[in-house]
Amino acid sequence: MITEAVRFALSGIAANKMRSVLTTLGIVIGISAVITLLAVGAGTSNMIKDQIGKLGTNVLTVNRAVATGGRSTGGSATGARTQSTNLTIADQQALNDPVLAPDIATTAPVVQAQSVTATLGTSTHSIASTLGTSPSYFGISNFTVAAGRLLDDADSGQAVVVIGNSVAVDLATDVSTLVGQTVSLNGQNFTVAGVLASKGTSGLNDPDDVAMVPYATAQDKFTGYSASLSSIAVQAKSADVMTQAQNEIQQILDARHNVTSANRDYQVRNQAQVLSTATTTTQTLTILLSAVAGISLLVGGIGVMNIMLVTVTERTREIGIRKAIGATRGNIVMQFLVESLIISILGGIVGILIGFGASSFTIAGIRPEVQWWTVWLSVVVSAGIGLVFGIYPANKAAKLRPIDALRYE
Amino acid sequence: MAATTPAPASEVRAAPAAHRAPRPVIALDRIRKVYGQGEAEVRALDGVSLTIKRGEFVAIVGASGSGKSTMMNIIGCLDAPTSGRYFMDGIETGELDEFQLAQIRNRKIGFVFQSFNLIPRTRAVENVAMPLAYRKVPRRERHDLALKALDAVGLSTRAGHLPSQLSGGQQQRVAIARALVTEPVLLLADEPTGALDTHSSEEILDLFGALHARGRTIVMITHEPEVAARAQRVVRMQDGRVIADTAASGAQTSAQHFAGGAQ
Numbered sequence: 001m002i003t004e005a006v007r008f009a010l011s012g013i014a015a016n017k018m019r020s021v022l023t024t025l026g027i028v029i030g031i032s033a034v035i036t037l038l039a040v041g042a043g044t045s046n047m048i049k050d051q052i053g054k055l056g057t058n059v060l061t062v063n064r065a066v067a068t069g070g071r072s073t074g075g076s077a078t079g080a081r082t083q084s085t086n087l088t089i090a091d092q093q094a095l096n097d098p099v100l101a102p103d104i105a106t107t108a109p110v111v112q113a114q115s116v117t118a119t120l121g122t123s124t125h126s127i128a129s130t131l132g133t134s135p136s137y138f139g140i141s142n143f144t145v146a147a148g149r150l151l152d153d154a155d156s157g158q159a160v161v162v163i164g165n166s167v168a169v170d171l172a173t174d175v176s177t178l179v180g181q182t183v184s185l186n187g188q189n190f191t192v193a194g195v196l197a198s199k200g201t202s203g204l205n206d207p208d209d210v211a212m213v214p215y216a217t218a219q220d221k222f223t224g225y226s227a228s229l230s231s232i233a234v235q236a237k238s239a240d241v242m243t244q245a246q247n248e249i250q251q252i253l254d255a256r257h258n259v260t261s262a263n264r265d266y267q268v269r270n271q272a273q274v275l276s277t278a279t280t281t282t283q284t285l286t287i288l289l290s291a292v293a294g295i296s297l298l299v300g301g302i303g304v305m306n307i308m309l310v311t312v313t314e315r316t317r318e319i320g321i322r323k324a325i326g327a328t329r330g331n332i333v334m335q336f337l338v339e340s341l342i343i344s345i346l347g348g349i350v351g352i353l354i355g356f357g358a359s360s361f362t363i364a365g366i367r368p369e370v371q372w373w374t375v376w377l378s379v380v381v382s383a384g385i386g387l388v389f390g391i392y393p394a395n396k397a398a399k400l401r402p403i404d405a406l407r408y409e
Numbered sequence: 410m411a412a413t414t415p416a417p418a419s420e421v422r423a424a425p426a427a428h429r430a431p432r433p434v435i436a437l438d439r440i441r442k443v444y445g446q447g448e449a450e451v452r453a454l455d456g457v458s459l460t461i462k463r464g465e466f467v468a469i470v471g472a473s474g475s476g477k478s479t480m481m482n483i484i485g486c487l488d489a490p491t492s493g494r495y496f497m498d499g500i501e502t503g504e505l506d507e508f509q510l511a512q513i514r515n516r517k518i519g520f521v522f523q524s525f526n527l528i529p530r531t532r533a534v535e536n537v538a539m540p541l542a543y544r545k546v547p548r549r550e551r552h553d554l555a556l557k558a559l560d561a562v563g564l565s566t567r568a569g570h571l572p573s574q575l576s577g578g579q580q581q582r583v584a585i586a587r588a589l590v591t592e593p594v595l596l597l598a599d600e601p602t603g604a605l606d607t608h609s610s611e612e613i614l615d616l617f618g619a620l621h622a623r624g625r626t627i628v629m630i631t632h633e634p635e636v637a638a639r640a641q642r643v644v645r646m647q648d649g650r651v652i653a654d655t656a657a658s659g660a661q662t663s664a665q666h667f668a669g670g671a672q
Binding site for chain 2 (some may be wrong): 004011186317320321322324325326327329330331401403
């Protein structure tokens with residue numbers, strides 16, 4: 001009987017091809033939107049997870065705060081406090097205190113040089129991020145070397161540089177040949193000690209577009225001598241003690257800068273936490289967008305029901321004939337239910353294919369990842385739509401009395 | 410025309426109790442059908458008793474409003490009487506639920522309508538095979554039986570045509586083939602020539618005559634005297650009652666119309 005119902009239903013669908021296609025379209029759009037949006041959501045949160053990994057493990061960053069309140073970092077501040085508004089190398093060293101800061105594994109000073117251009121022969125590259133730092137920084141931020149070596153303590157003050165992969169490929173076709181060569185950074189000669197292994201681009205910023213020189217060298221050649229650091233990179237001993245490590249940093253620096261939580265002149269940031277927040281935001285957004293897509297699916301379902309009601313009315317006479325020649329209620333219900341099921345499942349399948357198609361493109365730097373569970377869910381949901389929105393019209397058809405249905409014009 | 414299987418063969422298939430004494434195909438016992446209530450009450454049938462035996466060709470005639478259409482609906486198990494009992498081939502229909510009534514319609518009755526009532530966009534052979542689909546006959550067998558039935562009405566060459574590609578007379582013959590394909594005990598025709606020209610009407614009535622000659626039980630509802638004249642027996646209705654029941658020759662066949670109105 002099912003095969004009969006399928007054949008009757010198919011002939012019903014074929015009888016009104018344009019209408020069937022348009023009805024199916026409602027489901028197609030809903031399902032493909034849900035799949036694509038969930039894929040984009042998954043792609044975004046994967047990208048963020050990726051970025052968290054690239055930041056380094058258990059990293060806290062101490063930054064100078066932008067001047068707030070009456071306090072200023074400039075020379076107009078009064079007396080002895082002026083120096084305390086800066087992060088200094090002494091601050092960084094004070095954090096390496098196993099007694100006061102038992103949860104801190106290691107720290108590194110960071111000075112940031114602005115707009116540095118690397119030149120080798122005729123090749124130039126404008127480096128996005130040029131840092132003066134100490135050897136411990138590489139461990140904190142998960143950088144490893146692809147060729148040559150990383151910086152070590154003996155390099156302090158020397159004109160040596162470690163360059164990121166993006167910088168290296170711009171300067172030479174074979175990056176390993178760069179090791180030992182002299183490159184010019186803003187006109188000053190540096191010897192390339194090593195080339196960093198690529199972390200791979202993720203999203204908008206390129207973690208490989210970097211160059212690192214020893215901290216003292218950076219002050220000497222780029223930033224000019226100043227006790228001030230751009231930031232201090234701190235690695236906590238484990239992910240579980242991030243909060244404790246942050247508290248220890250604040251205790252030590254509050255004492256050294258003679259400030260309290262109310263007027264702190266620095267801030268401790270947990271980048272991973274920031275990104276986790278971003279993940280949550282993304283998830284919220286994904287859920288919201290999917291809900292909108294889900295509503296369009298609901299509208300599609302109502303479209304199916306609408307068309308099925310029209311179909312039932314249109315075929316009232318046919319229903320009467322079928323009942324007169326012996327179709328039972330069950331036969332009629334089955335015929336119309338199968339028809340709405342075919343429409344919606346077909347829509348579901350096409351929607352899944354389109355969803356896959358749309359998800360194969362990179363959208364705004366995000367590579368969407370189709371979640372398999374959304375595919376199964378789509379199949380179930382589209383079948384469910386066919387059932388839920390088909391049952392009422394099918395029942396209406398089956399309940400028609402044959403004499404009324406036969407008299408219908 | 411190829412001979413259709415004789416009626417008794419279908420009898421054995423359709424009803425296990427067929428070997429008992431001959432029983433009427435239709436036995437109506439004081440059937441009343443009332444529409445509406447109170448002042449708007451319409452007695453479409455007002456106590457009709459009627460017996461139609463196997464092999465009879467009966468015309469039910471009457472003006473519009475005489476109750477003959479209601480008769481047709483009740484005989485065809487499309488509608489239930491308000492009171493009274495109706496035995497279809499020995500089965501009391503009042504005790505049957507909707508599902509069982511559908512089966513009675515499918516197995517015992519073949520319908521022919523005034524407006525043919527073929528399913529549009531469905532080929533003739535599929536239209537004819539449709540009643541068999543509702544009794545779970547395998548597809549191949551269904552197709553063969555449908556072709557045979559089309560052959561019996563002289564339309565085997567039009568099996569693949571759609572209803573819209575057939576003339577009125579041809580459509581009605583397809584409808585008759587559909588009615589006969591299940592080997593029903595009763596062929597129930599409602600104004601079968603009402604929508605046809607004289608020539609096609611003749612063809613259809615000749616076909617009924619031939620079917621009757623081969624032992625089919627036929628009940629035909631009509632308002633045209635010349636159509637009714639082709640039947641063996643004419644039941645005349647007026648105001649929901651049987652007012653005359655005569656052999657087509659003119660002789661009174663039974664006095665059953667006297668039972669009308671009995672409560």
